[in-house]
Amino acid sequence: MRILPFLLSLLLTVGLVYCLNRPWGQTPVMGRFLSPQHGFWQNAEPADQDFDGHIQLPGLKDKGDVYFDENLVPHVFAASRTDACYIQGYLHARFRLWQMEFQTFAASGRISELLGAGPDNGFVKYDRGMRRLGMVTAARRALEAVEEDPEAKADCDAYTAGANAYISGLRASELPLEYKLLNYAPEPWTNLKTMLFVKYMAFDLAGGDDDFQMTNAKAFFTKEQFALLYPEVQDSADPVIPKGTPFLPAHFRPRLPATVDSLYLNSTTTVTDREHAPDPDNGSNNWAVSGRKTLSGKPILCNDPHLSLTLPSIWYQMQIHTPDYNVYGVSFPGAPYVIIGFNDSCAWGITNSERDVRDYYSIKFKDETRKEYWFNGRWKEAPQRVDTIRIKGAAPLYDTVALTVFGPVLFDPTYTGFSDEASNYSYAVCWKPARKSNELRTFRVLQQVHNYSDYKEAIRTFESPGQNFAFADKAGEVALWQQGAFPAKWKEQGRFVMPGEDSSYMWQSDSIPMEENPYMLVTDENRGFVSSANQLPVDTSYPYYLGIDFPPYRGLYINRRLSSINSITAADMMTLQTDNHDVFAEMARPLLLRNIQDLRLNDNARAALRVFHDWNLNDDPNEEGPVIFNYWWSHLQKDIYDDEFSKTTLPLKRPFESTLLEALLRDTSYQFIDDVNTPQKETLPQVVTTAYLQAMNDLTEAGKEDKLTWAKNKDTWIRHNLRFASLSRPHLPIGGGVHCINAAKPLHGPSWRMIVHLTSPTEAYGIYPGGQSGNPGSAYYDTFVDKWAAGKYNPLWIMGTEDIKSQHVKWVMHFSGS
Amino acid sequence: MVVKFFVTTVLIGLLSFIGGLFLPWWTIAVAAFAVSALIPQQPLTAFFAGFLALFLLWGGMALVIDLANGSILSTRVAGILPLHDSSWALVLVTALVGSLVGGGGALTAAFLQKRKPKAKMK
Numbered sequence: 001m002r003i004l005p006f007l008l009s010l011l012l013t014v015g016l017v018y019c020l021n022r023p024w025g026q027t028p029v030m031g032r033f034l035s036p037q038h039g040f041w042q043n044a045e046p047a048d049q050d051f052d053g054h055i056q057l058p059g060l061k062d063k064g065d066v067y068f069d070e071n072l073v074p075h076v077f078a079a080s081r082t083d084a085c086y087i088q089g090y091l092h093a094r095f096r097l098w099q100m101e102f103q104t105f106a107a108s109g110r111i112s113e114l115l116g117a118g119p120d121n122g123f124v125k126y127d128r129g130m131r132r133l134g135m136v137t138a139a140r141r142a143l144e145a146v147e148e149d150p151e152a153k154a155d156c157d158a159y160t161a162g163a164n165a166y167i168s169g170l171r172a173s174e175l176p177l178e179y180k181l182l183n184y185a186p187e188p189w190t191n192l193k194t195m196l197f198v199k200y201m202a203f204d205l206a207g208g209d210d211d212f213q214m215t216n217a218k219a220f221f222t223k224e225q226f227a228l229l230y231p232e233v234q235d236s237a238d239p240v241i242p243k244g245t246p247f248l249p250a251h252f253r254p255r256l257p258a259t260v261d262s263l264y265l266n267s268t269t270t271v272t273d274r275e276h277a278p279d280p281d282n283g284s285n286n287w288a289v290s291g292r293k294t295l296s297g298k299p300i301l302c303n304d305p306h307l308s309l310t311l312p313s314i315w316y317q318m319q320i321h322t323p324d325y326n327v328y329g330v331s332f333p334g335a336p337y338v339i340i341g342f343n344d345s346c347a348w349g350i351t352n353s354e355r356d357v358r359d360y361y362s363i364k365f366k367d368e369t370r371k372e373y374w375f376n377g378r379w380k381e382a383p384q385r386v387d388t389i390r391i392k393g394a395a396p397l398y399d400t401v402a403l404t405v406f407g408p409v410l411f412d413p414t415y416t417g418f419s420d421e422a423s424n425y426s427y428a429v430c431w432k433p434a435r436k437s438n439e440l441r442t443f444r445v446l447q448q449v450h451n452y453s454d455y456k457e458a459i460r461t462f463e464s465p466g467q468n469f470a471f472a473d474k475a476g477e478v479a480l481w482q483q484g485a486f487p488a489k490w491k492e493q494g495r496f497v498m499p500g501e502d503s504s505y506m507w508q509s510d511s512i513p514m515e516e517n518p519y520m521l522v523t524d525e526n527r528g529f530v531s532s533a534n535q536l537p538v539d540t541s542y543p544y545y546l547g548i549d550f551p552p553y554r555g556l557y558i559n560r561r562l563s564s565i566n567s568i569t570a571a572d573m574m575t576l577q578t579d580n581h582d583v584f585a586e587m588a589r590p591l592l593l594r595n596i597q598d599l600r601l602n603d604n605a606r607a608a609l610r611v612f613h614d615w616n617l618n619d620d621p622n623e624e625g626p627v628i629f630n631y632w633w634s635h636l637q638k639d640i641y642d643d644e645f646s647k648t649t650l651p652l653k654r655p656f657e658s659t660l661l662e663a664l665l666r667d668t669s670y671q672f673i674d675d676v677n678t679p680q681k682e683t684l685p686q687v688v689t690t691a692y693l694q695a696m697n698d699l700t701e702a703g704k705e706d707k708l709t710w711a712k713n714k715d716t717w718i719r720h721n722l723r724f725a726s727l728s729r730p731h732l733p734i735g736g737g738v739h740c741i742n743a744a745k746p747l748h749g750p751s752w753r754m755i756v757h758l759t760s761p762t763e764a765y766g767i768y769p770g771g772q773s774g775n776p777g778s779a780y781y782d783t784f785v786d787k788w789a790a791g792k793y794n795p796l797w798i799m800g801t802e803d804i805k806s807q808h809v810k811w812v813m814h815f816s817g818s
Numbered sequence: 819m820v821v822k823f824f825v826t827t828v829l830i831g832l833l834s835f836i837g838g839l840f841l842p843w844w845t846i847a848v849a850a851f852a853v854s855a856l857i858p859q860q861p862l863t864a865f866f867a868g869f870l871a872l873f874l875l876w877g878g879m880a881l882v883i884d885l886a887n888g889s890i891l892s893t894r895v896a897g898i899l900p901l902h903d904s905s906w907a908l909v910l911v912t913a914l915v916g917s918l919v920g921g922g923g924a925l926t927a928a929f930l931q932k933r934k935p936k937a938k939m940k
Contacts, residue, residue, distance in 0.1 A: 001929065001930050001931070001932060002929045005861070005929045006926060006929035006930060009861075009922065009925045009926040009929055010926045012922055013847055013851075013919070013922030013923055013925070013926050016918060016919055016922055017844045017847050017919060017922075020844075020915065020919065021843075021844060030915065031843050031844060031915065031919070032842070032843045034876075034911065034912045034915050034916070035838065035843035035876070035912075035916070036838075036876055036879035036880045036883060036912065037835075037838035037839065037843070037879070038838070038842070038843045039843070040891065040895050041879065041880055041883045041884075041891075041892075041912070042883075043891060044883045044884065044886070044887035044890065044891040044892065045887060046886035046887060047886065047887065047888045047890075048886075177891075177895075181898070724894075724897070724898050725897065726893070726894045726895075726896070726897020726898055726900075726903065727894055727897075727898070776890075776891060776894050777887060777890060777891030777894075778890070779888070779890060781890070
């Protein structure tokens with residue numbers, strides 16, 4: 001034996017194994033990751049992967065079968081609803097486990113646990129924000145509600161058991177790729193995780209507001225300026241419920257606090273904290289036309305929810321057939337039931353109400369321990385909760401959160417959100433989705449509705465986030481309700497941070513009764529369709545305050561188009577749902593062209609102006625017009641507002657694009673046009689032309705990068721949840737944009753397009769930008785992306801019990817209890 | 819000698835494969851070590867036997883999986899690592915990582931042998 005070479009060789013080999021057997025920073029454990037028997041290679045599915053199987057699920061009451069079609073869409077045939085939930089839990093875990101669990105980590109503020117503190121401590125800030133907002137508390141309350149509802153409890157238990165049946169049978173080598181990349185393993189699924197997911201959607205859809213920035217704007221601008229910058233309603237507003245529709249008188253008139261002027265509306269306090277907010281354009285389109293307007297005489301319902309465009313997709317498509325109902329649509333991996341879809345008699349689709357259900361209160365604590373705060377004339381005790389934020393690669397952080405009558409203290413001197421500025425102030429948050437409620441019940445009941453009154457009964461208990469539920473059935477009924485539990489607010493309640501020293505600013509009625517919520521039922525006397533696109537729900541005759549963040553243009557255009565077309569077919573609806581017409585540009589272009597000073601343009605600028613002038617106003621992929629328009633408008637906004645807004649370092653809400661456009665259409669001497677930093681008074685033609693010349697520079701730069709056409713310039717991605725470019729689908733050739741029906745933005749847009757024609761049998765089409773498998777090593781990972789980008793649809797095959805031998809059936813999983 | 823080399827290589831590959839079914843990935847080092855300890859060879863020869871065995875085993879398995887998968891995943895993973903989206907590079911890296919560990923295990927065991935007197939060629 002040669003001791004020295006032996007030891008040297010041993011040391012090298014062991015050292016090599018050691019280095020390959022541990023993560024370095026954010027790298028995977030490379031030895032294991034590369035091992036063809038352990039690592040990522042195991043996730044590479046053969047192109048002809050066989051999904052057939054016989055699966056034993058302890059607890060499943062009866063036999064069940066799942067038939068997968070050529071797109072890997074499962075058609076579940078179960079003996080009962082609870083069995084269906086069981087199988088659904090299994091399928092979600094089987095095809096989307098990593099995503100389904102990761103979303104609950106995001107919901108409950110546990111991202112740092114997987115990804116470390118993040119750039120600039122960003123993940124820790126995010127986690128603390130979610131915890132402080134009360135996401136986990138909200139989910140626990142939702143779980144209590146579920147446990148009081150025996151049917152919901154049985155379904156959630158079954159769903160969880162189904163997911164766990166898959167998870168517990170997983171070998172380490174079979175873990176989804178992302179677990180191997182990040183070096184962790186799944187926890188068992190729980191009902192609480194399902195509720196966390198439900199609350200995550202509530203956060204996504206009702207977790208954004210501009211209260212701090214608006215509070216600052218109110219303090220900074222004069223009343224007159226403020227009214228010009230932040231009007232409550234745009235001139236062009238075309239509400240969800242048509243103007244002039246009568247409303248019930250308010251059952252409850254909230255009392256204005258005695259100090260509303262002195263301590264609230266005229267207050268000049270400011271806020272430096274910054275919240276994490278979901279995408280401000282989370283919204284959607286839905287509409288349903290009555291048989292009066294269709295070629296077949298049967299209603300057609302359409303829906304396209306706009307969410308972050310991610311891989312794996314937020315949606316999982318499926319059909320669920322039981323002896324009691326037969327439903328088809330999309331489900332959320334992480335929760336039971338079909339969320340948007342149709343059954344044998346009805347169809348439904350949802351859009352976000354955009355109502356303001358999150359308000360802040362300024363809290364005066366006795367001292368830095370934040371154990372007592374001033375409330376109704378005395379010091380009141382604030383119970384404290386300590387959250388443990390685990391951070392990969394660092395010591396855990398213990399976060400103490402004070403709880404008040406309003407809600408948890410989201411911001412205090414220890415947590416300023418995403419602001420770098422220190423602050424001595426504390427703000428408690430009152431958030432409607434944190435209240436106890438049972439939203440899943442609505443979807444359970446919707447699956448088996450037969451008619452309009454069933455539908456009304458289904459949505460009755462839906463509280464948050466408030467949605468516009470469009471409905472159509474084969475009997476010809478077409479309706480839309482804006483349903484949710486909305487606090488009855490006095491005008492401008494919660495638009496700004498409110499005083500938190502007494503109870504007079506609290507919500508006085510937690511929930512406007514359903515009968516008083518905005519709704520529309522199509523009758524022979526009205527327009528023959530319902531629609532919503534997150535615009536203002538009602539006109540000014542509605543007796544409650546709604547908030548002000550309602551994008552006007554998609555809804556305006558949908559209503560215009562639906563009013564003008566008749567003998568509608570499903571194909572017409574596809575054309576409409578993928579329409580790239582830009583109403584905003586349509587309204588803005590004449591204004592811009594009217595005000596351009598031709599003398600200041602050179603030949604190139606004139607040529608570009610001709611392109612803009614001749615543009616067909618569609619944000620189509622190969623158009624240059626929208627590129628010019630976008631540069632031009634963004635410079636115009638900056639040139640008009642920057643001089644005033646940059647006079648303070650406080651974060652201020654920027655006016656909506658629609659606000660500037662409609663102000664300029666109304667008044668060509670809009671006061672903000674003048675640059676306050678120059679002695680002379682600028683005019684609209686001057687700023688319009690200057691902005692155009694600035695846009696020409698951008699255009700030259702864009703030309704160098706081959707970004708002169710709209711799709712390339714806008715650059716839409718379907719991005720992996722971990723933001724790895726190679727697991728994403730970048731640079732898609734798709735048009736549209738934020739003001740178009742086809743609201744495809746760079747990372748956000750129509751996450752599921754569905755068209756349901758309520759004929760017998762039902763004719764339905766749908767597509768989402770993803771694939772049924774969440775595995776990047778599967779041929780079904782991004783199956784639908786290209787078709788979606790091209791504006792095409794898949795016919796939705798509704799399988800019957802007699803179709804077992806159909807050529808559509810590619811694989812079968814047989815489930816049985818044990 | 820060629821037969822010995824061949825047998826060692828095959829045995830290391832086989833043992834590594836079987837170990838990989840049930841045991842952690844680094845079993846390949848142990849497998850190479852064990853086989854090399856039982857079949858004495860010159861250190862350099864032993865190293866090459868371990869190297870070749872794992873090069874073929876890991877590279878071969880990766881290649882077979884990759885071909886069946888149509889390189890869908892390897893292209894994506896190569897983009898993360900980053901290996902310029904090259905499946906071939908990823909197969910090669912996989913093979914090399916395996917073979918270095920295998921070679922190291924085999925080499926270490928070879929030093930367990932007593933130094934042979936220079937074999938006289940007959």
